[in-house]
Structures are given as structure tokens and as C-alpha cells.
Amino acid sequence: MVSEHSEHSGHSESTADDTSAMALKILVAGGFGVGKTTLVGAVSEIRPLRTEEMLSEAGQLVDDTDGVDQKVTTTVAMDFGRITIRSGLSLYLFGTPGQDRFWFLWDELSQGALGAVVLADTRRLEDCFPAVDYFEHRHIPFVVAVNCFTGARSYGSHDVCRALDLDQGTPVVLCDARDRDSGKEVLIRLVEYAGRMHTARLLDSVG
Amino acid sequence: MTEYTTGAPEEPGSQWYDSEAGPLVRPYAMTGGRTEAGPTGVKLDLIALVTLDPGAAGTDDDTALGPEHRELVELCRLETQSVAELAAGADLPVGVVRVLLGDLLELGRVTVSRPVPPAQLPDERILREVIEGLRAL
Numbered sequence: 001m002v003s004e005h006s007e008h009s010g011h012s013e014s015t016a017d018d019t020s021a022m023a024l025k026i027l028v029a030g031g032f033g034v035g036k037t038t039l040v041g042a043v044s045e046i047r048p049l050r051t052e053e054m055l056s057e058a059g060q061l062v063d064d065t066d067g068v069d070q071k072v073t074t075t076v077a078m079d080f081g082r083i084t085i086r087s088g089l090s091l092y093l094f095g096t097p098g099q100d101r102f103w104f105l106w107d108e109l110s111q112g113a114l115g116a117v118v119l120a121d122t123r124r125l126e127d128c129f130p131a132v133d134y135f136e137h138r139h140i141p142f143v144v145a146v147n148c149f150t151g152a153r154s155y156g157s158h159d160v161c162r163a164l165d166l167d168q169g170t171p172v173v174l175c176d177a178r179d180r181d182s183g184k185e186v187l188i189r190l191v192e193y194a195g196r197m198h199t200a201r202l203l204d205s206v207g
Numbered sequence: 208m209t210e211y212t213t214g215a216p217e218e219p220g221s222q223w224y225d226s227e228a229g230p231l232v233r234p235y236a237m238t239g240g241r242t243e244a245g246p247t248g249v250k251l252d253l254i255a256l257v258t259l260d261p262g263a264a265g266t267d268d269d270t271a272l273g274p275e276h277r278e279l280v281e282l283c284r285l286e287t288q289s290v291a292e293l294a295a296g297a298d299l300p301v302g303v304v305r306v307l308l309g310d311l312l313e314l315g316r317v318t319v320s321r322p323v324p325p326a327q328l329p330d331e332r333i334l335r336e337v338i339e340g341l342r343a344l
Contacts, residue, residue, distance in 0.1 A: 021287055021320055023254040024337065043344075049295035051253075053302065080253075080291050085340035089333070092254045092289060112252060180344075188341050195334040 021088045026190065027109055029096045029134070030119030031127025035147045035177035036095040037079045039119060043183040044081025044093060052077050053105060076102050078109075083187075091187075096131075106134060115141040115194040117186055119177065123152050125163055132164055141194040143171040145186045169193075234303045237275045242302065244309025251305050253291040256320045259283045271314060275299065276307055283317060 028036045041048045053076045079095035094109055110116070116135050120128040128144070135142040146160055155163075157172035166172070171189050175182045235242060244251070259280065272280070275297065282288060282296045294304040311317045 021256045023256055023289060025254050051291050051294040052300045085337055184341050184344055188338055191334055191337050
């Protein structure tokens, strides 16, 4: 990929015009072992990269560190992948750290995120409750993607929607996290939904 | 578990080499102990895009730069990259990369595009483009 660079030096300002490169962020959340890394890997054009965020006593991470014990230095790994839509427009996917005790990292990750995919496994649906709560409370658009593991009893998206007590309109998609097309479909549903949410919010603010 | 001593262990496979042995330098030693980026105090987002400043690209005066700085510059020379990609590419923790990029930013070696704030985020036209792009993959 050849990098495009805008000619003006106002590049570092937070304006987004057509000439500056733009990156969008999508989070992939869900319980441990539900297939977050698999999904990221299936749709990413690059081998999923792994980045490590080090947490230290300095704790300069985020404001909301309530109840988080930061006395020890810990390393948290995050998986991420990239999809280039066109030169200057890329989509970045981040697999959120699975353990609850790294929640404060999510605040940083979710800042400016376009939306999130909450992966669910019907055999242990409760694992995705925290993620659903998190995004609902912060009004971050999300879709629930039910990873259809072989051997798991299949439920309809309506059953899952009811079991999770989702807000009306939150899409539930059945998917296979290993399958690229299936993963693409999940992302498309999310972007469509994020667009609808945004438009609705704009209308709210002027009405 | 066998006790690990400074003497050469005889058992094959019990020695660690290279990266398996763990880092030789504590990560924040590369930043001179700094955990936050310089006076400009920028907190770079993981998807902030880092581009080599074309004006500074010709300057070969790298005396102010450490090897890790130079590695980041080299990675950016290949293509514009996000902070997260640079961290993975240089095999450094994101926190360290942020500090190093802060240095490069102050030296005028790179420019950084900040992600669009969420309130302005999904421009409908952009979102349509993303959806079409995903379909075409």
C-alpha cells in the first residue's frame, strides 16, 4: 500500500477531510474462548498482530480505574487485524482482553470506536453479559454474533435476543467465526446498524 | 522442576535463547524511564495513523534518536501505520511506543492523524463506502 499524504500541514488536527487518511475502529468482545481471535483472523487482510499493553503502577491509562488494583505490572495482549477499504480508509479490528479485570482497558479501546461485535456461545451465553452491559451503558452500537459451534444446540436469533434481554433493534446474527464471508456479514450488519443509530441520534438532537 | 543455576544446564532444551529468554532491557529503559509522551502530552490512540514527515525524510541526522526510534521510523517508511501496528511490528509494548512516537513527533519526524471523535464519526458517505468495500472483499 502506498501511503497518501495530504499536502497541508494541518494533518495532526482532528479534522477529517477527504485528503487525510482515516481509520475506523471496531471492537470484538465476548467471553474467553468464544472465538474473538478467530473472527479477527478470518476477516483481517494481515496476519492478526498481537500488541501488548503494559500496565504499571504509573497507571496513566484512563480515569475510570475504580476497583482496579494496579499495584502489579501486568501485560495484556490484544489481537488486532486490518481491512483496507481503499487507500486512506482502513478498518481496524481489536479483540478486547477477555478477563474482566482488564475492563478499564476497554474504555480506551472503545473511545472513538465505530461499534462492537459481541461474540456469544449459546452453551455459555452468560459469558457475554458483561460485554452487552458495557456497550449498552455507553451507547456504543453493537451486534451480537452467535458463533455457531458444532455440537452446540442451535437457537434462533430471536431466542438469543430474548435471553440477553437486548434493547429493541440490536441485531443478532448467527455466524461462523472461522468463515471469512460469515465474518464479513457480521461487520456489514454492524456498520449498517451503527449508521442507523447515528442518524437516529442526530434526529434526536435536533428534534 | 529443575533448579535453574548460572552454570550451563546439561539437559537439552532447557536453555532459553533469544526472545524466549525474555527481554534483556526493561521496556521503559528505552524511554529513559518516561511513561508519558513529552511536553505536548499527546495520548495517541491505537489507531492514530503515523506518517513520516516528508519534509524531514531527507534529514539523516539521527543522533538524537535511539535504535527503537529508528526502527519506528523505518516501519513508517514502508507505509503509514497505526500505533497498534507499529507496536506489533517493533515488538514493543504500546505504552513504550507512545512515548517514542511522542519524541519523533516533537522532532518533527512524523505526523500523526488523530482518529475522528465519535460525535463526528460515522459520516454516512464513509459508512456506505465501508459497507460496499466489505461486500467487495
